[in-house]
Amino acid sequence: MEEEKRINSLTALVAVERALYSFDRLYSYVIPHELIGIVEKGKRVLAPFGRGAKKITGLVMDIKQTEFEAGSLKTISEVLDSEVYLNTEMLSLVHWLKENTFCTYYDAVKCILPPVLRNPENAEKRLTGKTERIVKLSNDDLPNDLDLTPKQKSVISVLENNSASIKELCYICSVTPAVITNLIKKGILEEYRQPVAQTSDELIPERDVSDIELSDVQKQAFDGLHKLMNSPDPKCALLRGITGSGKTSVFIKLIGEALDKGKNAIVLVPEISLTPQTIAIFKGYFGDNAAVIHSGLSMTQRTDEYKRIRNGSARIVVGTRSAIFAPIDNIGIIVIDEEGEHTYKSERSPRYHARDIAKQRCFKHNSLLLLSSATPSMDSYRKSQIGKYSLFELTERYSGNALPDVHIIDMKIEAAMGNHSNFSEALAAEIRHNLQIGEQSLILLNRRGYYTYVCCIVCGEVSMCPNCMVPLTCHISGGTSAAGGMRTQASVCHYCGLIRSYLHSCPKCMSRFIKQSGTGTQRIEDELQELFPEARILRMDADTTMTKGAYERGFSAYGNREYDIMVGTQMIAKGLDFSNVTLVGVLLIDKSLYAGDYLGYERTFSLITQVVGRSGRGEKKGRAFLQTYTPEHYVLKLAARQDYRGFYEEEAAIRETMLFPPFCDLCVVETMSVSEKSAENAAHTFIDILAEQLKKEKTRLPIRVLGPVKSGVGNINSKFRYRIIVKCKNTAAFRKVMSDSLTAALSDKSDKGFGFCGVSVWFE
Numbered sequence: 001m002e003e004e005k006r007i008n009s010l011t012a013l014v015a016v017e018r019a020l021y022s023f024d025r026l027y028s029y030v031i032p033h034e035l036i037g038i039v040e041k042g043k044r045v046l047a048p049f050g051r052g053a054k055k056i057t058g059l060v061m062d063i064k065q066t067e068f069e070a071g072s073l074k075t076i077s078e079v080l081d082s083e084v085y086l087n088t089e090m091l092s093l094v095h096w097l098k099e100n101t102f103c104t105y106y107d108a109v110k111c112i113l114p115p116v117l118r119n120p121e122n123a124e125k126r127l128t129g130k131t132e133r134i135v136k137l138s139n140d141d142l143p144n145d146l147d148l149t150p151k152q153k154s155v156i157s158v159l160e161n162n163s164a165s166i167k168e169l170c171y172i173c174s175v176t177p178a179v180i181t182n183l184i185k186k187g188i189l190e191e192y193r194q195p196v197a198q199t200s201d202e203l204i205p206e207r208d209v210s211d212i213e214l215s216d217v218q219k220q221a222f223d224g225l226h227k228l229m230n231s232p233d234p235k236c237a238l239l240r241g242i243t244g245s246g247k248t249s250v251f252i253k254l255i256g257e258a259l260d261k262g263k264n265a266i267v268l269v270p271e272i273s274l275t276p277q278t279i280a281i282f283k284g285y286f287g288d289n290a291a292v293i294h295s296g297l298s299m300t301q302r303t304d305e306y307k308r309i310r311n312g313s314a315r316i317v318v319g320t321r322s323a324i325f326a327p328i329d330n331i332g333i334i335v336i337d338e339e340g341e342h343t344y345k346s347e348r349s350p351r352y353h354a355r356d357i358a359k360q361r362c363f364k365h366n367s368l369l370l371l372s373s374a375t376p377s378m379d380s381y382r383k384s385q386i387g388k389y390s391l392f393e394l395t396e397r398y399s400g401n402a403l404p405d406v407h408i409i410d411m412k413i414e415a416a417m418g419n420h421s422n423f424s425e426a427l428a429a430e431i432r433h434n435l436q437i438g439e440q441s442l443i444l445l446n447r448r449g450y451y452t453y454v455c456c457i458v459c460g461e462v463s464m465c466p467n468c469m470v471p472l473t474c475h476i477s478g479g480t481s482a483a484g485g486m487r488t489q490a491s492v493c494h495y496c497g498l499i500r501s502y503l504h505s506c507p508k509c510m511s512r513f514i515k516q517s518g519t520g521t522q523r524i525e526d527e528l529q530e531l532f533p534e535a536r537i538l539r540m541d542a543d544t545t546m547t548k549g550a551y552e553r554g555f556s557a558y559g560n561r562e563y564d565i566m567v568g569t570q571m572i573a574k575g576l577d578f579s580n581v582t583l584v585g586v587l588l589i590d591k592s593l594y595a596g597d598y599l600g601y602e603r604t605f606s607l608i609t610q611v612v613g614r615s616g617r618g619e620k621k622g623r624a625f626l627q628t629y630t631p632e633h634y635v636l637k638l639a640a641r642q643d644y645r646g647f648y649e650e651e652a653a654i655r656e657t658m659l660f661p662p663f664c665d666l667c668v669v670e671t672m673s674v675s676e677k678s679a680e681n682a683a684h685t686f687i688d689i690l691a692e693q694l695k696k697e698k699t700r701l702p703i704r705v706l707g708p709v710k711s712g713v714g715n716i717n718s719k720f721r722y723r724i725i726v727k728c729k730n731t732a733a734f735r736k737v738m739s740d741s742l743t744a745a746l747s748d749k750s751d752k753g754f755g756f757c758g759v760s761v762w763f764e
C-alpha cells in the first residue's frame, strides 16, 4: 500500500465565479512557489475548477498555512490584479452579503469590484477615442433569470449602474457589436446618442461651507449631530425635517466639519433623476473634493472617479445605491438622503439595502450614519421611537413660510357635474391663475405613456404583453398635438420593453372597435395644451429623459422659467427646489393608494408629502390639489395636513396588529419556471423542506408562512413565479435555516421539485 503523503503549504481560500449557490463555498488552492507574495487577499486569480479543469476567475478571500494530502488540492494558475481591490473591510462585506442576502460569494464580490473589473478577462485600461452610441439597461432591475448567453450576461453585468458606449463594451467584454445589437432588439438594452464632446461640465457656482448660516432650528439639530459625530460611538441618527426645512444645509455643514478633522464622507442620493440639484450643490461646495458616481456616467468617467476616490484625491463620494461600496477609507460620516426611498434596496442579487451596508461601514469606522427624510421609513422612525436611533427634527421651513394649503378634490362630484376631463374645475382655474401671474405649476401623474390600456369593446379582450401578461400601454410619437404633424402609435410593455405596432382590429374577434383608455403623462400633456394653448409645457418621464443630460437640461430649463408647467411621473416629485413653483396638482392618486402590498399607504403618503413640498419653497406661499375618487381616505387627509406623526401612529397600529414590518421581518422565497405547474410545485416543496430544516433547530424559531401565491404581475419574461412569504425574525439562526433550506432545495433535482425551477430568497 502506498503511504499517504501529507504536505504543508501556503494555500489561498478562493471565492469562485459561477459557483451555484448550493456549491458555493471558499475553495482551497495551493499557492505555487513563484506566486508566493504575489497572491494576496483581495486580488483576483485564475484557477482550474471542476472536472474539466477549466480555468475560472476567483477572488482570494484568505490565505493560510494548511496541511493536506498530496494531490488533493489544485494550484492557482495566475494572478490577475497587480493591486488589491478589496481590502479587509470589503472582504468582510462580502461575507456579510453572502450571509444576509443569500447570494454567492462571487455575486457579492462583483457588486463591490470596480465596474471594469467585473468581467474576468480584462484589466483596467484607459479607453480612448470618441464615442457616440451609448447603451444602458432599459430597466435597472432586470429579473435574474433571463435566458441569456454568457456573452450577453457579461455585457449586462458591466452595465449594472452604468451606461457605456458600444465601443467600450465590445472592448471590455470581448464581444462583437452584434451581441449588443441583439440585446437592444430584445429590449434589454436601450440605445441613445451622446454628443462626442463630454457635456455636463456646466458651470456650477463655487461656494464655501463657512458661508452657510444655519437658522436657530437648524443650528440646534446641527449641534446635536455634531456632538454625536465626534463621540466615540456615534451610531445612527435620524434627521426628520419637513420639506423645505433645509436638511441639506445641515448635513453639508456636518460634512465640512468631518473634512476639517481629516475624515471622509459618503452621501447617498436615491436616484440620479431625483436629485440633480443635490449633486450640483455638492460640487459647488466641495469642488474636486467630491466624486460623483451614478448611472449617467460613461464607463471611462466612472473609472476616473473610482481612481480619484482610491488614491485619496476625492474625499466625498456622492452617488446612488452602489456608491456605498466606494473604496474610501477613514469615514467620518455617511449620509443617506431621502432614506425611505425604495431605490436603496437592490432588486437583483445580491439584494442588499444600502442602509444595512452603511451600518456595517459606520460600525467599522466608528462613524455617524445620518438618515435624512421628510417622510422616514416606518422602520427608521420606529427605531428612533424605541431609542435605537437618535432623533433630530426640523419642524419649520427655512423660509419661515407655512407648508402649502392642500385641497382634496372629489372627482366623483366633478363627474356628476359633467366634467369628464382629467382636471377638476378648481385645479384648472389655479393653473390659469398661475399662467396669468407668471408663477409655475407642477402636475404629477405616476404613469407614463398615452393611454394605459387598449381593449376591444366587442369581446372585451385587453391587449396584453405576451411575455409578461400585463396590459400594454399606448405611446404616441411625433410631437404634441399642438405641434401638429404625423403621429404614430405603438403599444409598449413597461416590464420587458416589448414594442408592438398599433392594432387596428381585435386579435381575438377581429372587430375593428378598439377602445383606448386610461391616462398617462403623454395624454395629460396633450390635454393641458388644449386647455391652455399658450402655456409652455415640459414633460418629464422615462420616455422624455432617455438621452444623457436630459434630466439636467429639463430641470434647469424649468428652473430658469423657460416653462410654465412641468408634467411628470414620480421623478418630479422629490428633491427639487424651485422658488417660483407655487402650485402642485396630483392626478389619480387612488392608483398608488391601492397598489396592493403593505407598503402602498407608506409610499403614497411619502409621495404626496414630497410633491406637495415642492410648492411654495421661496418667498411665495404654495398650494396643492389632490384629485381622488376616495376623498375621505385617512391617508389622504393626513398627507394633506402633512402630518407625518399622525400617519406613523395610524400605520404602526395597523402593522402591529397585522404583523408586518417593522414589527417582524419578511423573508420572500420565489420560485420561477417556464411551466406554471413546476413553479407552483416547487413552492410547495420548499415549504416542506423549510419545515424539515426547522425541526432540526434546537430552539424554536417563531415564523408564519404565507402562500404560495402566484406573484405580482403574471409571468414576467415568459416565466411563472410563485411566492412564499415568511414572517420571521431575521436572526443568525433563521438565516442558517433559510440558507440550508435553499441549498437542499437547489440540490433536489427530482422533477417534482426543483429540476426545472429557479428559486431565490431575500429579505424585504
Ligand code: ADP
Residues within 6 Å of the ligand: 212, 213, 214, 215, 218, 241, 242, 243, 244, 245, 246, 247, 248, 249, 398, 399, 577, 617
Ligand atoms: P429640504 O431638503 O429639507 O426639503 P432644502 O435643503 O432643499 O430643504 O432647503 C430648502 C431651501 O432653503 C433651499 O433653497 C435652501 O437653499 C434654503 N436654505 C436652507 N437652509 C439654508 C441656510 N441655512 N441658509 C441659506 N439658505 C438655506
Ligand code: ZN
Residues within 6 Å of the ligand: 456, 457, 458, 459, 460, 461, 506, 507, 508, 509, 510, 511
Ligand atoms: Zn374583440
Ligand code: ZN
Residues within 6 Å of the ligand: 465, 466, 467, 468, 469, 493, 494, 495, 496, 497, 498, 717
Ligand atoms: Zn412584457
